[in-house]
Amino acid sequence: MHTPDQTAYEAPDRLRVAVVGTGNIARFHVEALQSMPEDAALVAAVDVDPDNLALFTDRYGIPQRYSDMDRMLREVQPDLVHLCTPPGMHHGQVLACLRAGASAVVEKPPALSLAEMEEMAAAEGPPGQGPWFATLFQHRFGSGARRVQAMAEAGALGRPLVAVCHTLWYRDQAYFDVPWRGRWDTEGGGPTMGHGIHQMDLLLALLGDWSEVSATARRQAREMETEDLSVGHVSFANGAVAGIINSVLSPREESYVRVDFERATVELSHLYGYGDDDWTITPAPGCAEEIAAAWEAGEAGVNSGHSAQLAHVVSALKAKEAPPVSSTESLRTMRLVAGIYASAAQHRAITAGELRQGSRFFERMHGGGTPW
Template sequence: MSVKTVAIIGCGIGRLHMIEGYLPHPDKFRVQAICDLNEERLNEFGNEFGIASRTTSFEDVLTDETIDIIDICTPPGIHLEQVIAALAAGKHVICEKPLTGSLAGVDKIIEAEKRARGVLMPIFQYRYGDGIEKAKRIIEAGIAGKPYVGSVETFWLRKPEYYSVPWRGKWATELGGVLVTHALHLHDMLLHLLGPVSKVFGRVATRVNDIEVEDCASASLLMQNGAFVSLACTLGSQEQISRLRLHFENVTFESSHEPYTPGKDPWKIIAANEAVQSQIDEVIGNWQPVSPRFTTQMAHFHAHLNGAAPLPVTTKDARRALELVTAIYQSADTGREISLPIGPESPKYADWRANTR
C-alpha cells in the first residue's frame, strides 16, 4: 500500500482535514506541504504538525513533482480555477464544498477531468458514520421498501462575528448562503439515501444577518422515486441541530441531531414489524464501527487510488447537489416549480445570480 503525499491549500478547514483525514492514516498519507496566504496561520499550522515545506504560492505546489494530491481548502470563490489548474498539473485533487458556484462551472470541471491524469474527489464528509451507513445498507438491501416522505432540517446559528471574515456573506466569494455553505451537507445526505430529485419549489430570504446571501430557505421536493421531501434551513436557530427523518414502507429512519456529525449514531431505525426487524438484524447485526466524516472519506479515497474501491464522492455527486441549489434559487426567483435535470437552457445555469423574474 503506497503512501500518498499531500499538499493542503488553505489552513482553515484544512486543519480538520489534517486532524481527521490524514493523521489517522499515517500508512496512507503524508502531508508534505502546506500553502496559505496568511503567513502567521501558515507557520502556526506548520509548527503544530511538523510540516517543513510552507509556501504562500499555489504555483509552487502545482510544480512540485513530489506531491501526489492537492487538497483545496480555500474560500469557495477560487475553487474552480484551482481545481482546473491542479488537474492540468497532473495531480489528484480533493476539494472542499461547494465545488464551484454554477452548473456551468461543474461541467467545465467534468470536461477537465476527462483530460486529466489525476482524479478529483469533492468533499461530502457527512456521508460517513455508523448511522447513515447502516441506513444506506438497509435501503440498498431492499428492506425499507417504498419511500413515502421525508424532512431535512439544517438549523444552525451564525452571528455577525462569523461574517467578519471578509469573504463570507458575499456572492462573489462565498457563492451563496445557507443553501451552498451549510445545508449542502444535509442535502447531499438526502440525495445519497433517496436518490435524485424530479421537481422543486423553493423560497429563500436573508432574515438573520446583514449579508448579501440567503440565510433562510425552504423547499418542497418531488423525488424521482415518487417520495415527497421538505427542506428547511436557517442560520438563526438558538439550538443547533441537523436532522433527517425519512419514512419508508417498512422502516422509518431518523438521524442523530448533532449539527456537524449527523452521520454518526445514534440513528433511530424503526421497523414496521418483527419480520422487518429480523431482516434488518440480518443485514447490520455484525456491524463493524465506521469512523465518521473525513477519516472514512479519505480512507476510501486512498483505496480508490490503489485500485481497490470506487471513488467515494464524484463530481457528478457534487453536480447533483448543486443542481438542487440552482433549482431552489430559480424557483425562489420565479415563484414556479422547477423541473430537473437542469442544463444550459436554464437562466441560472451559468450564474445563480442571474435574474429570472
C-alpha cells in the same frame, strides 16, 4: 520554501499529498491523513500568510512550505491536493491541480455555480487514469448512513415514501460581517449553499435522483446579499417527497434527516457530525425482527468525520479509481441547490433537467439578478 530532509517522506506505495490553505478546516484534513501513515504522506502546505504557514507546518511536521500553489504543483508534483480555501477560489484551484496531473479534494461548496462544476468535471482525466476531483461530503461515510444505504439497496426497508431534511443552525450578524461571507461572488449563496448542503447531500445519497423542487428563500433577519433561510419541497425519481429547511436563524440548533420507508422510519439527529447512537430506527408493525437484524448486520463504529471519507478517497486513488464523492454525485447535489434558488427567484417549480447550459441559474446561483 522550507525543505528539511525528506527521506522519511519518500515511499513509492504512498500518495504524496499537499494541503492548500492552513485555516481551521485544514487541521481536520491533516489529522485525518496522519491517521493513515501507510497510505499517505503529507509533503507540502501552501498559504499566503507566512506566519500561519510556519505554525501549521511546524505543528504537523509537513516538510515543504510554499506561498504559491502553482509553484508547489510544479516542484512537488503531488498525487493529491486538499483545497481548504474559501469557496470562490475552488474553481480555479481545482483546474490548476487537474491540469498539473494532481487529483483534488475540495471543501464544500465545491464551486460557485453549475457552470464551474461542469468545467471542473470536464478537466478530469480518463477513467482508470485520472486525475479526478472529489467534494468533501463526509456525512455519507459514517457507518450509520452506510448501514441505511445497504438496508435500502437490499430491499429491507421497502420503498422510501416521505422525508424531512432540516439544517437549523444559528449564525449572528457578526458572522456575516466578515467581508467574504453572505455574498454571491465569494460564497455563491447563503445557508442553502454553505450550510445545509451537507444534509441535502446525505438525503440525495439515501434517496437518489431528484426530479422537481418548489422553494422559497429570503432574507428574514440578517443583513447580507444572500438568503438566510430557504424552504423547499422536493420530488424524487423514485416517487418519494421531501421537505427541506436551511436556516441560520435557529437558536436551538439541529441537523435532522428523517426518511419514512414502507417498513421503517429512519432518523438522524446531530449537529456538525454523528455517530451510530445518533440514528434511530423505528420498525413498522410486524417488521421489528427483520429490521433489527438488518441494522445489526451492518457496518458499525465509524463517525461521520473527515477521516471516514478520506480513507475511501486515498484507497480509491491508490487503486487508480475515481474518489468519492465524485464529480457526478457532487453535480447532483449542486443542481438541487441551484434548483432551490431558481424556484425561489422565479416563484415556480423547477425540474432538474432545466438547470443546464443556457439557464441563467446554471451560470450563477442567483441567476444574474437580485432574487429577493
